[in-house]
Amino acid sequence: MPENKIPQVTAKRLPLYYRYLEKLHAIGKQRISSADLSDVLHIDPATIRRDFSYLGELGKKGYGYNVTYLLQFLRDFLKQDEVTNVVLVGVGNLGTALLKYNFYRSHNTKIVAGFDKDPNKVGKDVDDIPVYSMDRLSEVIKLHNVEVAILTVPLNAAQSTAEFLISEGIRGILNFTPARLSVPPNVRIHNIDLTIELQTLIYFLKNFPEDDLGENGKETLTKEES
């Protein structure tokens, strides 16, 4: 698997391809062209071809991609058969919404528990996901083999909570707080900042109102920030 050579922007699009290919496979479709994928996913066909070229020889030019083969390839590549358990810390407004959402479009990620320091939140399930006190974190992440956490605590609690999570073995944090976290180099942080996304959108609308949007017009949060 050429996993290490794949650019992050491509890696982020692979689950989109995977989900759509699963649908095609379910209805018995055997071949798909990059143009057809482009129409549905709103990703430029050249980008799709480039993405797939990182994965090796998957299709002949002008002949399209074999859906079953591509799906199997992406399943292995994305390890879709393995479920990754995730915890969420900070079951407030945003945390509760994310627990309810629970990444239902992905078969391979699952929030197994929420954590909060507020005793009023503890012990109350959110859509069948249990909410524990922080002192249960160590036990729960060991039990479910968790290495990824979603952070939705207030800004002033973000750094200390991240440090606690890391000390308990968390290696990846999806950070919804505005804090820019300082973490050891072996820990990966992905920042999701809706304010920046909204401001960027408004900036482009104001400054380039007549632009042919091209690929920029199709940007989503899956775009790599860096």
Ligand SMILES: NC(=O)c1ccc[n+]([C@@H]2O[C@H](COP(=O)([O-])OP(=O)(O)OC[C@H]3O[C@@H](n4cnc5c(N)ncnc54)[C@H](O)[C@@H]3O)[C@@H](O)[C@H]2O)c1
């Ligand atoms: N990224 C975004 O686009 C976006 C959008 C909205 C909110 N936010 C951020 O997400 C965070 C949560 O926002 P919210 O509106 O849900 O806030 P909230 O106050 O409703 O929820 C925060 C929760 O964290 C808990 N908490 C506080 N300190 C804690 C600690 N040390 N350990 C464990 N739990 C703790 C609180 O008890 C509360 O339940 C904030 O940092 C906010 O700025 C981000």
